[in-house]
Amino acid sequence: MPPRARARSYDPAKTRTAVIAQLRLVRKAAEELDETGLDAPTRLGGWTVRELVAHLAMAVTSVVRLLERPAPPAREVTVTGWAAALAAHSGPIDEETRALAAGEDLGELLERAEARFAETASVAPGDRLLATRVGAMRVEDYLVTRCVELVVHADDLTAATGVPVRHDRQALATTVRVLADALAAKAPGGSVELRIPPFAVVQCVEGPRHTRGTPPNVVETDPLTWIRLATGRLTWADALDSAPLTASGDRADLSAHLPVLG
Template sequence: MPSAVRRKTRAYDPNRVRNALAAQAETVRTAAHRCTPEQLARPTALPGWDVHHLLVHVAGQIDAVPRLLAEPAPTAARAQTDLTTWALRTGGYAELLDARTREDAARAAGEAGAAAAIDAAAEELEPVLEMAVREDVLLPHRFGAMRALDFAVTRLVELVVHTDDLTRALGTAVSLDRYALATTVRVLADALAAKAPGGSVEVRVPPFAVVQCVEGPRHVRGTPPNVVETDPLTWLRLAAGRLEWADALETHAVTASGPRADLGSHLPVLS
């Protein structure tokens, strides 16, 4: 039986998380105001969602920060949910989030629209940003008490993944904050390492992350026998289920060498 691979808990800088969250929310807000009616009706990578649905969903992800901060603090003495648990379990609520988004999108269509929903969410976020990245504040998450800082990091992941969805739907680049992108890559790489524990495959996403995963002989020195390498955008699309492993290989968006370097059965991680 292979020995367990010890993993250090990755640390995220509160100030950089705060700044990246504010910057990415503002970027999406600006993009929403620039959308034409024709663009709002364009389909996205999410089944049944057009750009209007996507933007309303993003508004909800931003608004979750002030909403949870306003709720009574959990009774737990310490955090019960970490970033990896969130990443690996959040897909189980996809149907609930889909239904909620459709309801919110219908309501926003009858009011001032998706841009107004993001305006309201961003304005509620701004005054609580300092509290939102506290490491000593616990929030009442559905998976158990969660540090405010960790929850803020999950919002970065949501915003980065959906900003990329928006870019592809609009056919126009919507910029990604560098720290937000780096954080998303690392959270999803760590989730893969937890989902497929082991040390036989080295996954490289330069310049942001390197993890070892997949059960088998552990590599300790020299050139790894099993290596997967790709760029940050390809990785987040693979990990979020926006790109199939086979398609990424076929287009050379990812390289995989070695007998164990097939991650197809372990992806996506947000599922």
């Protein structure tokens, strides 16, 4: 059995700052959209841009809502566990998102989300437990998942509108690392080295473990290509054909293990 990777740690203060920074970048992009732009389709199962933006506000304010509820007795889910479990809850997430988008002004919704998050999340202890839809998580871990939501969907927003949404560097780095660790958890091993410079390097896939010199199986790509692969926005074959992805070695095809986040 391959050795278990040491869990990565995240600084809650830096994560909170990254969430706010990325949310502000989303707000800035959303402010440029008219009604036609908001009603445009996205690549997300029938959501319009309006629903996508509402979902991002919901993702951030969920921290506040969960802090208002009693803390569960014990931790059940880590960040990588969240990534693996999220797809099973797509139905309720879709329903809540559509209802929110239909009944709220998006500008006010985003402004309120930022204000409530900044006021509440800044004083919440990192080890406080939250009863999330996938199980009990620490605040510090759940904040990391908010970075992932914002970065992944900011890229969806860019794809849908043509309005480039910038990525906060800390939020982008956090997202890349979470998704790389999720792959290592899904396909544990040491036969393939995945490199996403400048943010992450992980070993994965069962087989002979590399210990010295140049690894025999190496996959390397840039942060956004990795995020699109890890979330199913881009296929392995298309990435090899058109994106900056290199894969060398007999075991370097990761397509059987992707996506890692639904």
